Amino acid sequence: MHILLLNSSIKKKKSRSLTIAHSFIEGLKVNEEIKEQIEVEEVCLYEKNIKECLCCYYCWREDSEGNCIQKDDMSELLMKYISYDIVIWSFPLLFYGFPAVMKKFIERSLPLYTSHKYVEGNEYIQARRYTKLVDRRELFISTCGLPVRNNNYEPVDEMLRLMFHDKAERIYCTQGTLFEEKRFDKIVNRYLLAVKEAGRYYSLEDGILPKYKDRLSQPFLPEELYADAANHNKTWLNRQNVNSLN
Numbered sequence: 001m002h003i004l005l006l007n008s009s010i011k012k013k014k015s016r017s018l019t020i021a022h023s024f025i026e027g028l029k030v031n032e033e034i035k036e037q038i039e040v041e042e043v044c045l046y047e048k049n050i051k052e053c054l055c056c057y058y059c060w061r062e063d064s065e066g067n068c069i070q071k072d073d074m075s076e077l078l079m080k081y082i083s084y085d086i087v088i089w090s091f092p093l094l095f096y097g098f099p100a101v102m103k104k105f106i107e108r109s110l111p112l113y114t115s116h117k118y119v120e121g122n123e124y125i126q127a128r129r130y131t132k133l134v135d136r137r138e139l140f141i142s143t144c145g146l147p148v149r150n151n152n153y154e155p156v157d158e159m160l161r162l163m164f165h166d167k168a169e170r171i172y173c174t175q176g177t178l179f180e181e182k183r184f185d186k187i188v189n190r191y192l193l194a195v196k197e198a199g200r201y202y203s204l205e206d207g208i209l210p211k212y213k214d215r216l217s218q219p220f221l222p223e224e225l226y227a228d229a230a231n232h233n234k235t236w237l238n239r240q241n242v243n244s245l246n
């Protein structure tokens with residue numbers, strides 16, 4: 001079982017979202033359905049050479065055979081993306097959306113589609129070039145800084161619905177600032193244990209069990225308490241020293 005972990009945080013290994021993704025993968029390693037010969041490849045998108053999509057539609061021409069005209073790391077990344085059994089995206093929420101590098105990766109995934117469009121229900125769908133990708137579940141693991149999901153994750157949620165329909169699994173962890181506060185280690189570690197359990201009982205067919213979905217969407221602290229602490233604790237502000245990120 002091959003797992004591809006795509007890290008879209010500029011903080012690279014220091015990403016909070018990546019910490020959660022690692023706990024989930026720890027759980028997959030003891031998952032009865034998946035654990036056999038598990039291999040994980042972690043890719044930090046900010047370490048890759050990913051150019052912009054030129055919107056030239058070369059990849060949709062018959063003679064291109066689904067290849068992109070840009071020469072960079074994307075062709076290799078898309079090969080991995082197609083062939084792996086489980087894909088986990090790890091990203092911080094930035095201005096209610098995906099980080100730029102992740103959006104760039106998504107735009108460069110145009111070769112995974114064909115020019116054919118069809119209607120399903122009341123939506124136009126761009127046809128997939130690879131049937132495997134139609135049914136494969138993908139996991140989106142993210143942290144953010146605000147106290148709650150509402151009026152925050154909706155744009156990402158809507159994009160995931162349009163792109164992956166019911167195949168996008170989500171773990172959104174609000175109040176991410178607590179990851180760097182020693183005094184909250186206990187509750188953060190409890191959360192990470194629940195993430196590991198969600199990985200342990202993850203099903204390729206049905207995704208994350210509903211009880212873990214509920215548990216993992218609970219905020220660490222009551223929202224007013226978190227907001228107040230974040231507004232008044234100067235040590236949180238001091239941590240914004242850019243040099244400490246690498």
Ligand SMILES: Cc1cc2nc3c(=O)[nH]c(=O)nc-3n(C[C@H](O)[C@H](O)[C@H](O)COP(=O)(O)O)c2cc1C
Pocket residue numbers: 009010011014015016017018091092093094095096097143144145146147152176177
């Ligand atoms: C430019 C920028 C924009 C952000 N926008 C949001 C946002 O829209 N909503 C939110 O809750 N947090 C926002 N945050 C906070 C990050 O999502 C938060 O720090 C996250 O936990 C970082 O994850 P990482 O450690 O995986 O990179 C933003 C942070 C930055 C630097």
